[in-house]
Structures are given as structure tokens and as C-alpha cells.
Amino acid sequence: GIRLTAGLLGASYPRDDHTNITxxxxxxxxxxxxxxPNHPICIMATLMRDHFGPLxxxxxxxxxxxxxxxxxxxxxFEKDHPGRSLSDSYYINKDTMMRTHTSAHQVELLQKGHRNxxxxxxxxxxDEIDSTHYPVFHQVEGVRVFDRGNVEAVDSSNLASGPPNxxxxxxxxxxxxxxxxxxxxxxxxxxxxxxxxxxxxxxxxAQGIATTQESELKMRWVDGYFPFTSPSYELxxxxxxxxxxxxxxxxIQQHILEQANLHNSVGWAFGIGLERLAMAFFRIPDIRLFxxxxxxxxxxxxxxxxxxxxxxxxxxSCTKDVSFWLPEAxxxxxxxxxxxxxELVRDVAGDLVEDVKLTDSFVHxxxxxxxxxxxxxxxSMDRNVTNEEINVLQDQVRQLAPERLxxxxx
Ligand code: PHE
Numbered sequence: 001g002i003r004l005t006a007g008l009l010g011a012s013y014p015r016d017d018h019t020n021i022t023x024x025x026x027x028x029x030x031x032x033x034x035x036x037p038n039h040p041i042c043i044m045a046t047l048m049r050d051h052f053g054p055l056x057x058x059x060x061x062x063x064x065x066x067x068x069x070x071x072x073x074x075x076x077f078e079k080d081h082p083g084r085s086l087s088d089s090y091y092i093n094k095d096t097m098m099r100t101h102t103s104a105h106q107v108e109l110l111q112k113g114h115r116n117x118x119x120x121x122x123x124x125x126x127d128e129i130d131s132t133h134y135p136v137f138h139q140v141e142g143v144r145v146f147d148r149g150n151v152e153a154v155d156s157s158n159l160a161s162g163p164p165n166x167x168x169x170x171x172x173x174x175x176x177x178x179x180x181x182x183x184x185x186x187x188x189x190x191x192x193x194x195x196x197x198x199x200x201x202x203x204x205x206a207q208g209i210a211t212t213q214e215s216e217l218k219m220r221w222v223d224g225y226f227p228f229t230s231p232s233y234e235l236x237x238x239x240x241x242x243x244x245x246x247x248x249x250x251x252i253q254q255h256i257l258e259q260a261n262l263h264n265s266v267g268w269a270f271g272i273g274l275e276r277l278a279m280a281f282f283r284i285p286d287i288r289l290f291x292x293x294x295x296x297x298x299x300x301x302x303x304x305x306x307x308x309x310x311x312x313x314x315x316x317s318c319t320k321d322v323s324f325w326l327p328e329a330x331x332x333x334x335x336x337x338x339x340x341x342x343e344l345v346r347d348v349a350g351d352l353v354e355d356v357k358l359t360d361s362f363v364h365x366x367x368x369x370x371x372x373x374x375x376x377x378x379x380s381m382d383r384n385v386t387n388e389e390i391n392v393l394q395d396q397v398r399q400l401a402p403e404r405l406x407x408x409x410x
Pocket of ligand 1: 100102103141226229248249250269270271272
């Protein structure tokens with residue numbers, strides 16, 4: 001059979017009917033932006049690492065190639081969870097995929113005996129194409145485990161959150177005493193509010209705002225849902241006139257601890273995305289810039305500092321439309337998913353694609369067939385593109401769409 005070798009850390013994997021990873025994504029594997037000291041992604045991760053200190057072991061070199069068992073099953077994802085689908089995740093084959101989140105390493109690290117740890121890593125998701133979405137991004141995961149009855153007490157007097165709350169929709173786990181679960185919730189909230197305060201202080205410094213009492217950050221906790229925590233929360237920060245969702249977290253589901261033989265333990269976990277925060281802190285306008293090799297980008301940042309990006313001139317864009325009839329829905333098939341088009345455009349145009357948007361859709365009154373029109377914006381981060389070269393790309397998109405997506409061009 002055909003084997004995938006490119007970039008995937010030297011290993012090769014047989015293809016099967018699950019294989020949906022493309023060359024454009026494979027080409028990013030091993031870039032390890034989070035390990036380059038002067039890169040904004042690494043600067044963000046390092047701020048978090050420094051805040052948590054040496055008590056938390058730091059894991060920044062775990063392979064992005066994992067099993068669906070690690071990424072989903074070990075965490076209690078439902079069998080029909082949409083995250084498992086071929087339209088949301090990158091599969092190398094049915095038993096091997098690109099991790100979609102750093103939580104894929106929770107059980108593995110607990111089994112190795114770690115009790116307090118941080119993971120920083122590249123994660124992969126099939127998604128839309130615009131200035132804030134890219135198929136590869138970075139997360140930091142944090143985990144803290146205690147013995148039951150011995151959860152470290154925290155000073156909760158200056159927390160933004162009220163007392164811990166749980167509800168029928170976001171319940172405490174019956175296996176834990178209320179005292180243990182509440183103590184973990186307090187510890188979680190204190191730890192994460194502290195971390196968010198310290199990283200936002202670095203951003204405020206970049207803006208020349210002194211971090212005084214008046215500049216205190218406004219934060220709020222909202223209920224969340226994750227298959228692997230309960231209760232679950234999201235932390236939001238009031239930033240530039242809006243509530244900004246910063247992280248997801250919760251009390252670790254007992255079945256996860258049990259997989260590591262931790263029968264008498266209780267703990268918390270969180271996951272935080274780095275790109276959105278880095279774009280806000282460094283004022284980086286387009287997510288593709290993180291992948292730029294241009295010294296005008298990379299030369300602007302240095303380890304330990306949050307500084308504002310000085311944009312260099314934007315090169316002109318070139319837009320092209322493509323319209324097609326969707327395939328008729330057949331029983332038992334996934335049918336057309338916009339992510340399939342996005343993936344195809346990325347595969348053809350790589351980082352020259354800036355944005356793909358659905359601009360029109362309608363259903364033919366007689367045939368009932370559905371038509372979509374997408375506007376593709378092409379632009380380079382570091383040079384002028386010519387109309388001729390973009391026409392070549394657009395022709396490839398038009399040629400491949402009927403073959404790969406079973407659509408009919410209009
Ligand atoms: N893995 C979750 C995500 O990617 C975040 C998370 C991590 C939530 C740990 C709870 C605990 O959205």
C-alpha cells in the first residue's frame with residue numbers, strides 16, 4: 001500500500017479509508033514553534049511555565065501522532081462525538097491521528113507517575129480558513145493531582161470567582177466528598193486566576209500600563225462542558241471591551257485517574273490555546289504570521305518579553321470565486337462538508353490562502369439541489385502575487401473539487 005513518511009518523525013504508516021491528512025499539513029509537523037525561544041508562541045508558553053514553577057514538570061517534545069484511544073477514548077469522549085469525525089480531525093489511518101488537543105497526554109503522563117505537569121504542544125484540527133484559524137495551533141495543558149483529604153488549601157480572599165459552584169447541569173462527581181471536590185475547585189480557580197493575572201501583566205507592560213490595583217483584570221467563570229472533567233468551567237477575561245474566553249478546565253473525571261491506578265486521588269486540569277492570546281498580546285493581525293520565516297517577523301521578538309508587532313506592509317490580495325452544486329445526499333455517507341473544500345484549497349495554495357468564505361447558497365426550486373459559492377482570498381505575507389500565478393492555483397482548485405468532493409462546477 002501507499003505509505004506516508006513525510007515529516008512524521010521518520011515513521012511510516014499505511015494509508016486506509018480514514019487517511020485525510022494532506023501534504024500542506026504534513027509539512028508543518030516538526031516545526032516546533034513552541035521550542036524556539038524567540039518565537040511569540042514559545043514566549044507565551046514560557047510565561048505560563050515560569051508562573052507555575054518547577055513543581056510542575058514541563059513536557060514540550062511529545063509526538064503529535066497519537067491513537068484515537070489516547071485522544072478520545074481514554075478521556076471518555078462519546079462514540080458519536082463530532083470531534084472524532086473525518087471532517088473535524090486529521091487521521092493518518094484509522095488507528096493513528098494528529099492530536100486535536102494536549103489532553104491526549106493526560107493519561108499517559110499520569111501513568112508515568114507525574115502528578116503535577118504542563119504539556120505544551122502543536123495540535124491539529126480541520127477548520128475554517130481566515131485570519132484566526134489555522135489547521136495547526138498550540139496549547140498548554142496543566143494537571144494537578146492531590147491525595148483525597150489532603151488538597152492544598154488556597155487563600156481565596158481575593159479571587160474574582162465567588163465560592164465554588166456546581167449544579168445539576170455541571171455536577172460534582174459522586175465519588176468525591178463535597179469537601180474534596182470544593183477544595184479542588186478552589187485550588188483550580190486560584191491557580192488559574194493567578195496564571196492569567198501574571199500573563200496579562202506581561203501584556204499590560206507591553207502597552208505601558210502599570211500593573212496597579214486600578215488596572216486589575218476583570219475575570220469571570222462560566223460553566224463549561226468537557227467529557228473528561230466535572231464540574232467544568234471556562235475562564236473569561238474582560239479585554240479591550242469584550243469578554244474573551246481564555247481557557248477550559250475542571251475537576252478531572254475519576255475514571256481518568258483510575259487508568260493510572262490513582263484510586264485515592266482527586267485533581268484538576270486545564271487547557272489553554274496560545275495563538276489567540278499571542279495575537280492579542282503581540283498585536284499580530286494574521287495567524288499565518290506565526291509560520292513565517294521572514295526575518296522581518298521573527299526578528300521582532302525576544303525571549304521573556306511581550307512587545308508589539310510592527311506590521312510591515314501588506315501585499316495586495318487577489319480574490320476568486322468558485323460555485324458548485326453539492327452532491328445529492330446519499331444514505332450512510334457523510335456528504336459535502338465545507339471543511340473538505342477548505343482542506344483542498346490549503347493543499348493547493350498552502351499559506352497563500354488567507355480566507356475562504358461562503359458568499360451565497362441556494363436550493364434549486366425544481367431539482368432541490370443545493371448550490372454554494374465560496375470567495376477565496378489569496379495573499380502572500382511577504383511578496384506580491386501575480387494574477388497569473390493565482391489563476392493556476394484557482395484552476396487546480398476547480399479541477400480537484402469535482403474529483404475529491406463530488407461536486408459539480410457551475
Ligand atoms: N482539551 C480541551 C480543549 O481543547 C481543554 C481542556 C483541557 C478542558 C483540560 C478541560 C481540561 O478544548
